[in-house]
Amino acid sequence: MIDQPGCGMTSPMGSDDAYLVCLNLRNQSTHELWCDGRSVCSTSYEGGTTYVLDLRRDPIAYISDPLHSLYFYMPRQAIGEACEDLGKTNIVDLALQPGQCFRDAIVNSIGQTLLPIFNRASATNQALIDHLLQGLCTYMASTYGGSSKRPEVVRGALAPWQQRLVAQMMRERTFEGISINELAEACGLSAGALARGFKKSTGMSPHQWLLSHRVDQALELMADPDVSLADIAFNTGFSDQSHFSRVFTQKMGVAPGAWRKSLANNKRVEAA
The missing domain is CATH 1.10.10.60 (Homeodomain-like)
Incomplete structure (x- = not known):
């Protein structure tokens, strides 16, 4: 959560073999995203929407407004295991364009359920958090699992x-x-x-x-x-x-x- 405007560019988020599922809790008038050093998204988004970042692609974002969001870390291995449990083999990706904002009532409901739980630390609540996060991973895998559409290598571009x-x-x-x-x-x-x-x-x-x-x-x-x-x-x-x-x-x-x-x-x- 960032309450002050004008935070600028985020630091590099690493290069994990994982996704960040981002639930936006308030509007952003500017949503600029770079992946692999290239601009892939420049738009606004509304509170209650979701987008997904592929951490293999070195995502960096520009933040102009106060930022209230929930971020769910999902290793590709966990997505693959969830897909296998659902009978979907050889799927380890989320087939979403980088920065693509969409409304999903299930993601939003899980996020809103987790918000008050995060403020009450206890062993019982941690078990509930783990259960909800596992359910979210299974839902994302079943709903959005597929072959992610990574951009083709442009001839003459840098690796x-x-x-x-x-x-x-x-x-x-x-x-x-x-x-x-x-x-x-x-x-x-x-x-x-x-x-x-x-x-x-x-x-x-x-x-x-x-x-x-x-x-x-x-x-x-x-x-x-x-x-x-x-x-x-x-x-x-x-x-x-x-x-x-x-x-x-x-x-x-x-x-x-x-x-x-x-x-x-x-x-x-x-x-x-």
């Missing part, structure tokens, strides 16, 4: 591990930046092949991706009204406030000052 590595290296060097040659060497490619492959994979050049990530870092800092825009520009690696303002406006559609003012107005409304 998923290369996309993850490049993105991680750029995150670690957000402030000072990193050269194409360093990224290319880490991936075993020439600089030209790296640049072409990254753009083919993500739709952006490495430099554009880094600027976008700097804006995401700036969004987190802008939640503090005592930090000046000039300091935010400096601390996120922009050459000056003017450069920061141009890039921010291109990405977010409004100037940094207007964005910060809207944050302040939202806080006043919530406090009223």
